[in-house]
Amino acid sequence: MKNIFPSYIRVPLIFAFVFASLEYFIDSGEKPAFIEYPIVSLILGVFLFILVAIEIVFAAVDKVTYTFLSEEEKEQLKLEEALPFTESKFYKNLMNKLTRSKSIEQEADVMLDHDYDGIKELDNVLPPWWVYLFYACIIFSVVYLVRFHIVGDYTQAEEYEMAMVQAEKEHQEYLKNAPDLVNVDNVVLMTDAASIAEGKKAFESNNCFSCHGQNLQGGIGPNLTDKYWINGGGVKELFTIISEGSSKNPVMAPWKDVIKPTDIQKIASYILSMQGTNPDGAKDPEGAIWEEIAATPENVEVVTDSTNVE
């Protein structure tokens, strides 16, 4: 083993393997385990220290034993090191241990007495690699049996549920950071209370009321609670004007770089939920009654699906 992997490869390899296994087996949420649990970093640190210490000791012992070798033995060692890997002692020993196969010259030793019309049979032992695999299967099955059928850790149905919960969590997480799912082509009116409330919050936090009034009654900007609209009063029209601003009046600026599309959708839905509230101090109507425009077939806004686009 030593000749194939020098210590500067062996140590990082072993360390990486242990590190990866710890990360895999310790459930530490989103952060890596060694950050979430400092004790893990400590154990890894000690482990790395021991690995390096062992390497140093081995290297020292090797050096000392080498000086005690006779000239002949040194020659022998050099020859062995020069052999290709498949010819090396290490490889041959390993193969021999794993297969215990007999060479052709030794076949007579394992030949059975049977002779079926000239066809003879060898009595080879089971190859140890196969036997070890079989033992590993037995150990695995015992652990599995105890864990799932005796202790009853979780059933397949529960595993499915857990996976679904996890997927839902990841989905929500994804949606939070995926701003471009809503655009003018697929935006629909949201009617659920939570979205309307978020729309109201976003309307307020972006100071829309400074021009449109606390109750959307209007001010510098038009009243947003009546049926009259300068730029159209469907959810798509509202989405467009809030994102792109007004082409007729630059005072209404584009907001698409400031507010996420999903939030613009909620703001538009909030504004439309305030239709007909007729607040105090409502500004006189501006623009045209939207319903008239909506009456032409190509403008009809059919919102049958009240569910969230998300």
Ligand code: HEC
């Ligand atoms: C600086 C003042 C100002 C601010 C701030 C402002 N608006 Fe406006 N808004 C206007 C004006 C002026 C208009 C009229 C545009 C026009 O004549 O086309 C308007 C138009 C609108 C319209 C279309 C009304 C219609 O009749 O077509 C909507 C919807 C709207 N604003 C929503 C918002 C939202 C949401 C915000 C906050 C993100 C906001 N506005 C911030 C001034 C403002």
